[in-house]
Amino acid sequence: MKLHADELTSLNTVTAYGPGFVEINQVRYHGSLVLAPDQPVTAWSAASFGALCAEDFEPLLDLRPEVVLLGTGARQQFPHPRLTRKFAEARIGVEVMNTAAACRTYNILMNEGRRVVAAFLQEA
Secondary structure (H helix, E strand, C coil), rough: CCCCCCCCCCCCEEEECCCEEEEEEEEEEEEEEECCCCCCCCECCCCCCCCCCCHHHHHHHHHHEEEEECCCCCCCCCCCHHHHHHHHHCCEEEEEEEEHHHHHHHHHHHHHHCCEEECCCCCC
């Protein structure tokens, strides 16, 4: 699906997504990635939902977000609470949804000026 922003911005914006990719500022990325409005797009160490571990979430904590969006691929899957415990301890919200919904939600929150970080899992 192609997304169109209402206004031009220098912030990272999801411009499209589909099976196995997320496009940021019209650059297509394959594989799992971490996205913040004002940081470089980075590869995420998480290989798959089943392989998630608490250490995979450390880079997200380092970005000091207000809310983290976890896109879990084609379908919504909830990680065990022990994996996201540090977010609760740091009073950071975590919203889990499929990757398509996470892409749309990221754009909305980013355009509202929220300190949002998205972590997208991509199926191979």
